Amino acid sequence: MGWINVASVEFVEATHRYPGNRAPAVDALDLTVESGEFMVLLGASGSGKTTALRMLAGLETVDTGAVCIGGRDVSDLEPGERDIAMVFQNYALYPQMTVAQNLGFRMMVMGTPHSAVARRVRRMAAQLDLSPTLDRLPRTLSGGEQQRVAMGRAMMREPQVYLMDEPLGALDAKLRAEVRSQISNMQRRLGTTMLYVTHDQTEAMTMGDRIAVLKDGILLQCDAPRVLYEHPTNAYVASFIGSPPMNLLSARVEHDWALLGDVDVVELPIGRRMAAELAGPEVTIGFRPDKVKLAPPGTGLFAHVEAVENLGYVSYAHCNAGLGDRRRDVIVRCEPGLAPKPGMAVGIAVDPSALHYFEPVSGKRLYAMR
Numbered sequence: 370m371g372w373i374n375v376a377s378v379e380f381v382e383a384t385h386r387y388p389g390n391r392a393p394a395v396d397a398l399d400l401t402v403e404s405g406e407f408m409v410l411l412g413a414s415g416s417g418k419t420t421a422l423r424m425l426a427g428l429e430t431v432d433t434g435a436v437c438i439g440g441r442d443v444s445d446l447e448p449g450e451r452d453i454a455m456v457f458q459n460y461a462l463y464p465q466m467t468v469a470q471n472l473g474f475r476m477m478v479m480g481t482p483h484s485a486v487a488r489r490v491r492r493m494a495a496q497l498d499l500s501p502t503l504d505r506l507p508r509t510l511s512g513g514e515q516q517r518v519a520m521g522r523a524m525m526r527e528p529q530v531y532l533m534d535e536p537l538g539a540l541d542a543k544l545r546a547e548v549r550s551q552i553s554n555m556q557r558r559l560g561t562t563m564l565y566v567t568h569d570q571t572e573a574m575t576m577g578d579r580i581a582v583l584k585d586g587i588l589l590q591c592d593a594p595r596v597l598y599e600h601p602t603n604a605y606v607a608s609f610i611g612s613p614p615m616n617l618l619s620a621r622v623e624h625d626w627a628l629l630g631d632v633d634v635v636e637l638p639i640g641r642r643m644a645a646e647l648a649g650p651e652v653t654i655g656f657r658p659d660k661v662k663l664a665p666p667g668t669g670l671f672a673h674v675e676a677v678e679n680l681g682y683v684s685y686a687h688c689n690a691g692l693g694d695r696r697r698d699v700i701v702r703c704e705p706g707l708a709p710k711p712g713m714a715v716g717i718a719v720d721p722s723a724l725h726y727f728e729p730v731s732g733k734r735l736y737a738m739r
Contacts (some may be wrong), residue, residue, distance in 0.1 A: 375562055376401055376439030376529035378425065381564065381638050383434035385424055396586040397434065398483040400452075405560045407553070409577030411567060411609070417586035418566045424453050427711040430718050438530055453525035453579075455532040462507040462522075468494070469503040492519045497551070513544040517551070522621075524559075531563045535574065549576060570610055574598070581605050604732040605653050605738065607725060613685060613700045615655045619729065622650050627726075629654055631691050632671035635719055639726065643735045646728060652735070653727040658685060659702040660723035663709060668716035672699060677708045684708035 380398040395417040398465040402408040403631055410418035423429040424532055425436050427448035435444045443451050462471050470477075473486040494500045495565050497517045501670055516536060523531065533552070537545045556563050567573055573580045574594045582605075592604045594610075601607035607615045620627040620637070625644055629635040639652065661669075663686060672690035675698075684703040691697050699717060709715055728737040 371433070373703065375560060377404045377437075378408075378530055378562060379435075379437040379440075380414050380421065380425075381435045381437065383421070383424060383436055384432050385420055385429050386432055393417075393432075393586050395424065396451075398586075398588055400581055400588060400591060402562060402564060404562055407556050407563045407576060408582045409565045409567060410583060411570060411580050411582065412583040413568055413609075415582040415585070415599065416568075418568075418583050419534055420586075421583070422455075422534055422564060422566050425451075425530070426532055428452055429452055430439040431577065449514050449527040452529045453532055454526050454528040454530075455534065456516075456519045456523050458535040458538040460507075460519040462515060462518055464507055467504050467506060468499060468510070468664065469508070471518055472499075472525055474522070475526055489525060493525055496555070497521050508556045511544070512540045513548050516540065516548055520555070524555075529562065531561050533565045535566055535568070537567075537569075538684070545572075552576065571612055574610070582609060602734050604653055604655065604727040604734075607727070607734075611657060613658050615657055615725070616661075616697075616699050617653055617655045617727070618690070618697050618699070619651050619695070620654050622647060625673050627652050627654060630670045632697055633667060633669065633716065637670055637721055637724065639735075643726060646733075646735055648728060648730045651729050653729045653732075654737050655725035655727060656719060656723055658700040660720055661699075661701055662718045663701055663703065664718040665711040666714045666716050669700070669719050670717040672708045672715055672717050674711050674713045674715055676711055677703075679705070679708065681705065686715075688717065 380400040383398045384393050387394045396422055404554060410421060412418045420429055424431055431444040435442045438451060463492045469490050473490045476486045493663050494503055499517055499575060503508060517667055537548055549572060579593055580592055582589045584605055590597060590606050597606060597610045608617055612667055620629040625638060625640055627637040627639050629637060670690045672688035674686050675689050678685040684705055686701045686708055688699045688701060689696055690699045703715060728735055
């Protein structure tokens, strides 16, 4: 079965404000999703990602601006007129119906002949590995099977756009990984336009063609996962993308130098251009856990190892660098079997070419000496 109707999606300065709230839940969102693209809306709770999805589905109003599907403004259309399908976290299956009845329900309501419904149901069940479950009720299924039934029921409609709101939230870690792969494979095979909401950056990084990062209703950055990881445009994106997250430390600025650390100070040249963009005498410096190395004390930043997280294939040393109220946690990736012991004093060797610089007040990324 191929995907017949595929369309682009566009948010044009789209805003929604909930009654009684001064700040918009979604604030002038400008975002284009190409036809056949897998777009992930990523953010913490309250970021506006689910509200944006519901605006597209017609479940929330577009107070100003517009949402478009296939180039047509659908802001004032009823949900049923938008040719979209949506899967929620709770799946919303009909408990009294079998899997086959859940899958074919909409087609039956539309008056499709029983034989045609049965054929489509069988094909869909085969695609989603649900054939052995067709005669069972939802309560007898695992969480992963219920999630696939909800997906299949939406896919039976062959909509232009497919929406998923935290669809893996109720699954355990193993199932999440399995179903995540199934959704990605399904989307690539069918070539459908999909918007997927999650707060889990691992899901976002492994599934999306592009990721739109939202915070407080505002779109901060939208790009391919690798670009977000390597070139975040602000400190929030830098800290939100990546597992473990990027280390962010405050450094003193003196003339054209950033002084990182309090015991063994690391001097980093930042140049006049960057210094001129700073609002005060400090700059935020970021580096990924895999871009620094542990060294003997006296090399780089002085720190103490607080804990070691051993994941088998890799270990992470959680260190404490700095003095007094300037102490900050720093995570360093270590090769298995070579991690230090908790309580040890260490140095953290910083590679200047792997550093990111951010303005502390605005969080904006700065570019050094270029």
